[in-house]
Amino acid sequence: MRAMVLDAPGHPLVMRGRPLPAPDANAILVAVAACGVCRTDLHVVDGELPHPKLPIVPGHEIVGRVAGIGANVFGFSIGQRVGVPWLGHTCGVCPYCRSGRENLCDAPLFTGYTRDGGYASHAVADAAFCFPLPEGGDDAETAPLLCAGLIGWRSYRIAGEGAALGLYGFGAAAHIIAQVAAWQGRRVHAFTRAGDAEAQGFARSLGAVWAGGSDATPPEPLDAAIIFAPVGALVPAALKTVKKGGRVVCAGIHMSDIPRFPYSLLWEERQVVSVANLTRQDAHEFFAIAPQAGIKTTVVRYPLDRANDALSDLRSGRLQGAAVLIP
Ligand SMILES: [Zn+2]
Numbered sequence: 249m250r251a252m253v254l255d256a257p258g259h260p261l262v263m264r265g266r267p268l269p270a271p272d273a274n275a276i277l278v279a280v281a282a283c284g285v286c287r288t289d290l291h292v293v294d295g296e297l298p299h300p301k302l303p304i305v306p307g308h309e310i311v312g313r314v315a316g317i318g319a320n321v322f323g324f325s326i327g328q329r330v331g332v333p334w335l336g337h338t339c340g341v342c343p344y345c346r347s348g349r350e351n352l353c354d355a356p357l358f359t360g361y362t363r364d365g366g367y368a369s370h371a372v373a374d375a376a377f378c379f380p381l382p383e384g385g386d387d388a389e390t391a392p393l394l395c396a397g398l399i400g401w402r403s404y405r406i407a408g409e410g411a412a413l414g415l416y417g418f419g420a421a422a423h424i425i426a427q428v429a430a431w432q433g434r435r436v437h438a439f440t441r442a443g444d445a446e447a448q449g450f451a452r453s454l455g456a457v458w459a460g461g462s463d464a465t466p467p468e469p470l471d472a473a474i475i476f477a478p479v480g481a482l483v484p485a486a487l488k489t490v491k492k493g494g495r496v497v498c499a500g501i502h503m504s505d506i507p508r509f510p511y512s513l514l515w516e517e518r519q520v521v522s523v524a525n526l527t528r529q530d531a532h533e534f535f536a537i538a539p540q541a542g543i544k545t546t547v548v549r550y551p552l553d554r555a556n557d558a559l560s561d562l563r564s565g566r567l568q569g570a571a572v573l574i575p
């Protein structure tokens with residue numbers, strides 16, 4: 249098999265040949281058809297997340313076909329189309345796992361961070377955390393649903409049911425959630441880097457009723473805002489746009505420091521919350537709703553050996569939609 253490997257944070261990924269692994273008893277081997285490039289991969293590669301397994305194969309938005317099945321695995325067949333997400337394993341016994349909050353598990357494994365992921369021709373995944381996918385969809389266009397879609401969905405649910413929603417950072421996750429929100433009749437306000445007319449036009453094309461710079465005032469006070477960009481200064485900016493009782497949801501795994509701000513921005517029962525990881529229940533809900541909402545992802549395809557280019561295009565904001573690696 250071939251894999252793009254990170255030996256140490258801050259270094260470019262290198263292509264390596266490896267022997268094809270055999271799945272252990274509870275795992276499946278997946279022949280990767282497409283793997284999305286998520287901002288979290290950038291945080292792993294740039295050393296902004298602590299204690300990755302090293303060397304590590306990044307990538308946690310995997311769409312592929314079952315190519316091997318462990319002895320204790322039932323319910324999957326060779327050749328079946330599957331998805332592998334960020335949540336790679338949970339302990340099943342900690343207080344979080346036992347209370348329906350496996351996203352907060354005390355002893356988790358994460359695909360492409362603490363176990364090898366999908367920047368490769370093949371990946372081994374814990375079968376209990378893989379999702380059967382229907383036949384027929386385009387593999388590359390499906391891949392971003394596995395994280396941008398799932399984490400976006402969890403963030404969207406936690407944002408509440410208000411009609412006026414702000415999305416800060418119009419990348420892979422926002423471009424999916426904007427479509428869900430518009431389909432549900434909500435008014436999406438998209439905040440991009442100031443002056444990024446292209447991203448603002450992209451947001452309007454996906455149903456946003458308004459798009460502007462992250463320093464702009466939207467035409468109406470918002471019920472909630474979701475921050476997808478890893479920029480702490482957006483927290484007070486978003487608090488200024490939400491109405492009394494409004495909620496600001498931080499959807500990323502890493503963010504620059506939040507600058508100090510006056511308490512008056514938080515007063516009147518405004519809330520700031522973060523979203524961590526996903527549960528398998530989130531995935532079941534989202535995969536049920538995605539076809540109904542008619543979500544169309546916009547992807548930019550890169551061959552696997554150009555993973556470093558995909559990461560640097562994401563880092564510099566040169567991408568519209570989501571980058572996807574094709575092995
Ligand atoms: Zn647990």
Ligand SMILES: [Zn+2]
Nearest residue numbers: 286288395396
């Ligand atoms: Zn991700």
